[in-house]
Amino acid sequence: MSTNTLFDVNDPKVLVALDFANSNDALEFVKTLNSSACRLKVGKELFAVAGPNFVKDLVKQGFDVFLDLKYHDIPNTVAKAVQAAARMGVWMVNVHALGGRKMMQAAKLALDELADVERKPLLIAVTVLTSMEQEDLAEIGLQGTPEDNVLRLASLAQSSGLDGVVCSAQEAAPLRKLVGSDFCLVTPGIRPSGSAVNDQKRIMTPVEAMTAGSSYLVVGRPITQSAEPLAVLEQINQSLAGY
Numbered sequence: 404m405s406t407n408t409l410f411d412v413n414d415p416k417v418l419v420a421l422d423f424a425n426s427n428d429a430l431e432f433v434k435t436l437n438s439s440a441c442r443l444k445v446g447k448e449l450f451a452v453a454g455p456n457f458v459k460d461l462v463k464q465g466f467d468v469f470l471d472l473k474y475h476d477i478p479n480t481v482a483k484a485v486q487a488a489a490r491m492g493v494w495m496v497n498v499h500a501l502g503g504r505k506m507m508q509a510a511k512l513a514l515d516e517l518a519d520v521e522r523k524p525l526l527i528a529v530t531v532l533t534s535m536e537q538e539d540l541a542e543i544g545l546q547g548t549p550e551d552n553v554l555r556l557a558s559l560a561q562s563s564g565l566d567g568v569v570c571s572a573q574e575a576a577p578l579r580k581l582v583g584s585d586f587c588l589v590t591p592g593i594r595p596s597g598s599a600v601n602d603q604k605r606i607m608t609p610v611e612a613m614t615a616g617s618s619y620l621v622v623g624r625p626i627t628q629s630a631e632p633l634a635v636l637e638q639i640n641q642s643l644a645g646y
């Protein structure tokens with residue numbers, strides 16, 4: 404049974420978000436990528452149209468796949484869902500920390516108990532979506548700043564046995580102090596200088612994010628909607644040499 408290594412300096416740090424509307428477009432794009440230059444993230448849109456076989460195909464091609472379905476349900480349902488994800492061979496899977504300790508512990512236990520999976524995925528929890536700011540949190544009854552909420556939820560995820568969290572890179576520095584060096588910080592909302600911000604609110608550039616303590620950077624539209632996606636990926640990777 405092999406275990407994932409969290410912080411291998413030779414590992415690609417960029418997780419390309421494959422937010423495509425159909426599997427053909429996604430596959431055409433993936434054909435241009437190399438698994439030594441990036442990992443891949445499959446989210447709700449693509450999974451809804453392409454399904455588990457598409458994910459298994461990416462894994463077969465040698466890519467590490469983060470299945471970003473952000474499970475948030477009762478403990479039993481989430482436990483079964485992470486097991487199903489693990490059987491697709493994915494490298495990382497996630498739940499919402501707002502599902503609470505019992506849900507996260509059930510998910511972790513479900514992965515620990517899986518005997519028929521060669522490589523267990525990393526299990527991480529979404530804290531506060533990078534598209535949200537303080538006024539959005541207030542509207543749903545969460546007091547305090549995004550950082551206050553991220554720190555609280557990350558601490559809950561860590562004490563529930565999870566491997567890491569999704570947060571914005573803006574919280575990475577204070578989080579690193581809180582959770583130590585062995586906890587995985589996956590940060591979407593990454594915007595190379597000059598890129599469109601889109602619907603993201605808490606953003607940072609790739610170098611700022613790694614300097615702040617991110618483990619992995621999720622980058623979608625700045626790469627996939629660029630006229631020269633590979634050049635953008637290459638520029639980001641070059642800027643990260645040494646991290």
Ligand SMILES: O=c1ccn([C@@H]2O[C@H](COP(=O)(O)O)[C@@H](O)[C@H]2O)c(=O)[nH]1
Binds near residue numbers: 623624625
């Ligand atoms: O807090 C979160 C959690 C997940 N995401 C996902 O990351 C990518 C970001 O894509 P961009 O095009 O680079 O904005 C997308 O798939 C989201 O679903 C996030 O942005 N924030």
